[in-house]
Amino acid sequence: MASDTASTTDERTMIEERVEALLASHPPATTPEHEFWGAQFDHGLAWVQHPEGYGGCGVSPRWQAEVDRRIEQAGGSTRNRYINVLGIGMGAGTIMEHGTEDQQRRWLRPMFACEEIWCQMFSEPGAGSDLAALATSAKRDGDHWIVNGQKVWTTLAHLATWGLLVARTDPDVPKHAGLTYFVVDMDSDGVDVRPLHQITGEAEFNEVYLTDVRIPDEHRVGDVGQGWKVAMTTLMNERVAIGGGVQPRGEGAIRQAVEVWQTHHGADGDPAQRDELLRLWVEAEALRLTSTRAKEAATHGTPGPEGSTAKLHWADLNKAITSFTIDLLGPEGMTYPGGYRFTRPEETATRTTSPHKAFLRARANSIEGGTSEVMKNILGERVLGLPGEPRTDKNQPWREVPRS
Amino acid sequence: MSATTSPAAPVTPDAVTFSLTEEQRLLRSTVRELLTARAGSERVREVMLEHGGFDEPLWSELAQLGLTGLLVPERYGGVGSTFVEASIVLEELGRRLAPVAYLSSAVLGTVAVVRGGSDDQQARILPDVATGAARLALAHLDTAGRLDAPPGIRAARDGDDWVLDGEAGYVIDGQHATHLVVAADTGTGIELFVVAADADGLAREPVEVLDLTRPMATVTAAGMRIGDDARLSAGEPVAALHAALTAATVAIACEQVGGIQHTLEAATAYARERVQFGRAIGSFQAVKHQLADMLVATESARSTAEHAARVLARGDYDELAIAAPLAKSYCSQVYTQAAGDAIQIYGGIGFTWEHDAHLYFKRAKSTRLLLGDPRHQRALVGDALGL
Structure with missing residues (x-):
């Protein structure tokens, strides 16, 4: 590819100097994590694309990977991006784009330093794929808003100081137009967080009941009635946060399938099952290569459709691989080693687990972050240019649209 | 890395760059323009029915552009390109089902002679292959x-x-x-x-x-x-044959990607235009989702073929032992599925001789079986992985 342009060279130099200054003043070995992350923010290296003074230094976001790499090389931690994934990955971009100066000053630094954890309250029992149909209401009361409703699939709500909330402020206009975006203090009266146990027995997520919760108007993000637009910014940031690195060959679910094949079958294995294993291995590699290609195109090329197909492909493939792995286990596939534990896992990440748990957890892959059906609509309409389904709910007041 | 690397410690191949150079882009647009003008559906049908499936005038035009000698070394009058350039030509030929002897002569025959022939033999045979005057099978x-x-x-x-x-x-x-x-x-x-x-x-x-x-x-x-x-007297004949067949395996996958891409584009265009029940059939999720699945598969198929072409160009034979059969097994699977689904999306018209859908459907099935079906190719992947 083309060599660095003059301005790219300047940016590289600037980034390098800042990283060196950070590491010199706050050696990772002796600096507590929270303090280090705070200093990283102050050096403009938290999210480099943001302006000076807000945790950034106004360069292309692609430098962030370089910054993180150097910090990790020097023994520093970047796990704040994990610990506070909803804040750093999604909230920060939203607040930068739509928040007030005061909000940006108040929230961004403690967020990045993980002094305050964030959660996101969008989905509701009655509003999943059709998020804009949500029913949680916010009514004005002087300089406050009174919120009532129920949110669901709220990762980290039990640890969060702040929650990103979309609520309905006007039920008499079409659904997209009646929403407003708020930040909720999760310690407020009327906020009730309950664990939501999924089919693995564990509770990665929560339900949040909101009963007469008072939110000061200065915690509103964006204008009244602009909530959908602000929420879209959050969801765009989610995509960027998720579409990160590319795994090495043979990693992920396929690794477990191969391991089970080797321990339970190996050289004497059934040829039909071997072929199925290889079919899945080939497909996993095809997906991996596509992610590599997408990443390359995103860095220095013209991104094409390859960037938007990975989520859908992965969801279906992951289900197929984890299900096949249980088949390979034979009778052992009828067991659930360790039993069902109704616990809360420490991290949100769905890291390596037993094949049995992976099998169950994979069912969510084609539901969470956009169902496969919705993803196919998006690919069909935005990439292939097919017309949408006729809609009955778009121009009708939300109050009059049927809901389950 | 050895060909029997344990899958428990898989080796991620060195990154290839998927992006094309300016020259490669130009090559693509040149070939595409030529084939748009010379290998339209009418001409392809005329050639397949009346000329035994070989378009001699088109072959001459490809030869004039130097494309028949892409893989022939420069010292024997060829272009001496890498397989990435050949893969671009193959994809475009596959997109049009252009009936020319490219796979047979420019890939299979050429690689066999380059790998198996002495300098004298190469000097005797290859210059004519490069100009297109000779065609190998x-x-x-x-x-x-x-x-x-x-x-x-x-x-x-x-x-x-x-x-x-x-x-x-x-x-x-x-x-x-x-x-x-x-x-x-x-x-x-x-x-x-x-x-x-x-x-x-x-x-x-x-x-x-x-x-x-x-x-x-x-x-x-x-x-x-x-x-x-x-008798080709330089090198090991089995190795030369193997090299030719492996190159052809990758070549077929590249050709298939062109056919898959065309199938997706044509079926999508039809779903946008065809109206039933008062709206374009592509607005129905049953059709839209089928096309979305085809898009996902198309992108992944492309990745495998482009990767294999680059691995071949780089001469990384350990990785090629995985990448070549992987690409052909995957692209074959995607092509047959897509070409079949396309006929379903077209409905009745897709079942007629007049519509081109069956030409792609037949190419998909035929190339799926050519030089080893997906199951055979997957077994090769498994052998290379030690699985």
């Missing part, structure tokens, strides 16, 4: 087309000469070749011979093929006497 199978059996043609030593007897099946473009590269069973191994296609003792009979845009022939040798100078 590879006869290496038996009449049953078995991949794991010895060649159907046998070679026996007789003094300084060789005598060839037997039959080879499924010789791609065999009836249109000027020269045949014959892989013959000597009883103790395999030798490769380059013989004139119209030589005495050699007969070629066209096969009635499923895919009329890809002709095949049965080649019969009966007491055919040739000198030892016809």
